[in-house]
Amino acid sequence: MTQVEQFPPGPLIAWYGDDYTGAAAVMEVLSFAGLPSILFLDPPTPEQLARFGQMRGIGIAGTARSENPQWMQAELPRMFASLRKTGAPLLHYKICSTLDSAPDIGSIGAAMEIAVATLGTRLMPVYPAAIPLKRYQAFGSLFAAAPDGVFRLDRHPVMARHPVTPMDEADVVQHLARQTRLPIETLRLDQLHQGQADAVLAAAEREGGAGIALDSVSEADQREIGRILWQRRNTDMMCFGSQGIEYALIAHWRAAGMIPPVAPRPSAGDLGPIAVVSASVSPVTAQQIANAAASGFRLIEGDPRHLASDNASAAEETVVTEMLEALSRGQDVLLATARGPDDPAVERFRTWLADNATAAAGANRNIGKALGRILHRVVTRSGLRRAVISGGDTSGHAARELGVTALQALAPTVPGASISVARSEDPQIDGLQLALKGGQMGTVDFFSWVRAGGGVDGKLR
Structure with missing residues (x-):
């Protein structure tokens, strides 16, 4: 009888997500496979690691995808050092499954160089593929699904026209060669x-500081990738990939009998009215806001000019009062700074930025923080137990201002936007159920879905 391999004690994998929703997606894959995991918003302290010592996955949510290489040189060394301190045998730098990156923004190549310089990393498997998400790599080229089929990335109807990092090269090695001179x-x-996989990886490791892009187009490939990565744990290796890394590991662990299959997480149930704060101008969010209004949510306008100013306290208190009034009547409430890209509020905000010579990045940061303060007051004054923060960059700033230090996945919605349990030093925030949603993410009825507790009969929509 073959003896089943046993897991070592402690965390199995530690990851840094180059954006918040991507970092959360890793937490969800592990958690919903039955492996308790936690996502910190900053590098965890020794006390925090001790408090959550039974976690199998430990992550740090970051913003490297929207930063330049100089920022990465300054910030990533301490992030990588924090990952190593967890003692996890596998380290993962989470990137997008569509390889969002460029030499001057979100450079994966720069992150690889930093791993080599600070951790002595000798082998860097690159695995953007994620079979459950219909992301595939074949003979070095990356493919992704769209509503009309599966496309090579440089011909993908969305990614080829990405506003920040348009993909004009589907070959993973060639794309990364623009960002690093590492082999x-x-x-x-x-x-x-x-x-031949083990021999190919061993040769790359002997070269030292080398990357190896991993092809994968099927569940069988995914499972074999998981075996390869797990076999090389506790070596000078950092994985650079999507949550496909975790899908692959879980597939191998299940095939090896190390973890059992688990039932899908059910809905977290209805907890009564929820509050949503949104600073997204995405057309997707605009549709979600319209759907929420049709479903009975009370919509409240938050003027972004007032919330972005250095003296936003009066504007904040005004909307807090409106939100509390609606909640006291049993209404769900949604505070939005705009209802899509065509909302006149967007043009007024741009004009205000120009008239005041204000940088958009700083103003957006202020708005995110203001929404976090607003939500904190609403939660602490009303006893609210579930909320949503909508907007990719907004989510991070608002969650920090809310007092959140970490998140643990509770119930599924769409990948990267599950309902999570917030962890905080503030007892009034600790235990709050919170969904963080990027602007382009979610179903049309996302806010109502979260209000109902996520999941439908234990399944995703």
């Missing part, structure tokens, strides 16, 4: 299928 090769499908 990177491809583990091709034919090598994977012929049992």
Whole structure:
């Protein structure tokens, strides 16, 4: 009888997410597979690690995807050091499954160089593929699904026209070669299928400081990738990939009998009225706001000019009063700074920025913080137990201002936007159920879905 391998004690994997929703997606994959995990908003202290010592996955939510290489040189070394301090045998730098990056913003190559310089990393598997998300890599080229089919990334109807990092190169090695001079090769499908993977990775490791882009187009490939990565744990290796890394590991662990299959997480149930704060101007969020209004949410306008100013306290208190009034009547409430890109509030805000010579990044940061303060007052004065923060960059600033230090996945919605349990030093915030949603994420009825507790009959919509 074959003896089943046992997990070592402590965390199995530690990750840094180059954006908040991506970091959360890793937490969800692990948690919903039955592996308790936690996502910190800052590098955890020794006391925090001790408090959550039974976690199998420990993550840090970051913003590197929207930062330049100089920022990364200043910030990532301490993030990587924090990952190593967890003692996890596997380290993961979470990137987007569509490889969002460029030499001057969100550079994956720069992050790889920092890993080599600060951790002595010798091998860096690059695995953007994620089979459950219909992201595939074949002979070095990345493919992603769209409503009309599966497209090579440079011909993808969305990613080829990305506003910040348009993808004009689907070959993973060639794309990363623009960002780093480190050697990177491809583990091709034919090598994977012929049992040559271990030898290819060993050769890359001997070279030192090398990347290896991993092909994968099927569940069987995914499972084999998981075996390869787990076998090389406790080595000088950092994985650079999507949550496909975790999907692959879980597939291997299940096949090896190390973890059992688990039932899908059910809905967290109805807790009564919820509050939503949104600073997204995405058309997707605009549709969600319209759907919420049709479903009975009380909509409240928050003027972004007032919330972005250095003296926003009066504007904040005004909307807090309105939100509390609606909640006291049993209404769900949604505070939005705009209802999509065509809302006149957007143009007024741009004019205000120009007239006041104010940088958009700083103003958006102020808005995020203001929404966090507003939500804190609403929660502490009303006893509210579930809320949503909508807007990718907004989510991080608002969650910090709210007093959140960490998140633990509770109930699924869409990948990267589950309902989580907030952890905080503030007892009035600790235990709050919170969903953080990027602007482009979620179903049309997302806010009502969260209000109902996520999940539908234990399944995603």
